[in-house]
Amino acid sequence: MSVTKVPGFVAAGMACGIKASGAEDLAVVATADGLPVTAAGVFTSNQMTAPPVLVSREHLVTTGGRAAAVVLNSGNANAATGTAGRVDAEAMCALTADAVGCKPAEVLVCSTGLIGFQLPMEKILPAIPKIVADLGGDGGMAAARAMMTTDTVPRLTVLTGTALDGGTFTIGGVAKGAAMLEPNMATMLAVLTTDALLDATTATDLLRSAVGVSFNCLTVDGAESTNDTVLLLASGSAGPVATDEMRAALSDACRDLAIQMADDAEGSTKTVFLTVTGAANDIEAAKGARDTANCQLVKCSWYGEDPYWGRIASEMGAAGITFDPSTITISYGGQVVYAAERAQSVDEVALAAHMAGRRIDLKVDLGQGDGSAWVVTTDLSHAYIDENMRTS
């Protein structure tokens, strides 16, 4: 399954005691032979960057984009923990490197969970040799499970494509969370593996591009965590792949994981696909889409299954983008609800059925130019508040 579906990669997951519930909370994804391969990362731009993010970023610089393993924990974000937090993140890498047989800088590290508490290193350190001993070609699911916080199902993906030599290349992935949707459990993490042959520069470029059209199009509550991390390890055993083919495949894999996050976002009852077209440019389209997706009032109306276009128009108007109010067209489920400055008559039964489904399709055309953008988001429910009103 997932990351271990790619030849040459192993994984494992276990409970080491970080979570009081006793659930799995420690994961490792590594190369089967312990040798470093091409590695790339895309990280949060939050100024309160968590120590594990700082450490992973530095390791990729030190190695010039090589890694043999990723060690991850859930239940504690090791964020806002200062210098002590850095020491702990480095120690996790060093111990994993010892066990795998690589250099400490060839290990990347991710944490997710409550912000502001030191990691219980007395529980993590003794567990690392054990989990590395347990690494195997069937460990993808266990690793995904150990990354979960309030996710109700593990997020896995796998897809294949054709390499330049006519053979098959594979991409596998595990992920957790959706932006800052979790209560204390901030963070979106994803680890992707592939056997395609990529140099570090290309891997970084392709990963950034894939994240741009997938995770960066996912917004649950507009909050960006201190720990967001997407990593790619590429072994090269399947040989070279056409760049466009690889870009498309990586984007598909990331988009699949992003949609899984929205579908299982905490407290959400709707996954909303919002497409903005006809903006003056792509940047304005993205701004309009994101502001509308993050508007509490709009999210409440989705929860209420109400195709009220007034709020959509008003949010687009408030987004600080240019358009003529007379040219905006708004559709829900393929039915135009507002156009030419007028509410439009619709098939009420079909529209109500669409709004009652798990997935809502919302399209806004601004009638200005060729700019377009896509976001996937969720509604705002009572359950979201219940999950997030207290940290304990």
Add this chain to the structure above:
Amino acid sequence: MSVTKVPGFVAAGMACGIKASGAEDLAVVATADGLPVTAAGVFTSNQMTAPPVLVSREHLVTTGGRAAAVVLNSGNANAATGTAGRVDAEAMCALTADAVGCKPAEVLVCSTGLIGFQLPMEKILPAIPKIVADLGGDGGMAAARAMMTTDTVPRLTVLTGTALDGGTFTIGGVAKGAAMLEPNMATMLAVLTTDALLDATTATDLLRSAVGVSFNCLTVDGAESTNDTVLLLASGSAGPVATDEMRAALSDACRDLAIQMADDAEGSTKTVFLTVTGAANDIEAAKGARDTANCQLVKCSWYGEDPYWGRIASEMGAAGITFDPSTITISYGGQVVYAAERAQSVDEVALAAHMAGRRIDLKVDLGQGDGSAWVVTTDLSHAYIDENMRTS
């Protein structure tokens, strides 16, 4: 009370049938003698500007900042109504002008309520001569009541100061709403009257400045309505007032109305005063304050009375402003909960008591420079969702 506490101003409110409930929905504020006085307005910057906003703005330009009356309705925003909506807004002004005895351009108009429906002019037009006939020096409360949508109490203010000649000047105000907090009932409206002597340019300058430190510091859900309007009528009968004195008094009046809006914001259980200091500059302070105030996760924690600083730090970090994570200090109710990259020990009982109150005081010092900002906001409750999940 309120606008009619200022000598020379009259007001009235009545039910004309816009609201199905039969509640008051039409208001007029005017000069007692029907003669125009200095007038200024600050309006929404939403691109989907509602026709009454367009008409009021144009009237102020036409007259060079003079008005004799303001006509307001609740229950229908006359927004996203196109050319027909403009004709209706102009007709409201023309009929009010006829009844008051001034020019149509000397009347300003405000609407609030559901977006996207034509005004029921057959109900409004016959009511205008009646409400103008009813104008009186005791009509301030009735006018405030007729502006209400889901406000549970009318918002009124009155204060006095000393004019240059040693006499007293008065400022009165009526208002409704709080940003886009209402379900369909978008909009914040305020009408202020004063007997201070101001020219149109000074009145506009002072009103902008007062709005900047009051209504613009109020954010309930980050949404800016299509109809937001703040108007000032200044009769001059109290003579000239020192500019600084007038600026301070007008700011106090607007701040009083803004805090009333937060205290009665729909579904809210907490009014939160968030002060950011130590930012690189005031703009960054305001950005950090506003982003944090509008964060769903942060709002949920206030509803849960949870002084969790991790989310505050994370939101400041995500706001795109510059600061060193090691220098951020966060206090709730005067107690430092986070400093020097560590959670701080606090008086738990006192802190819990503070969080359990209606008003929460949150201070964030970024330790970078002299930039500061202040916002007043609210929590996110189940009741907010209940009020906003359906338009009908």
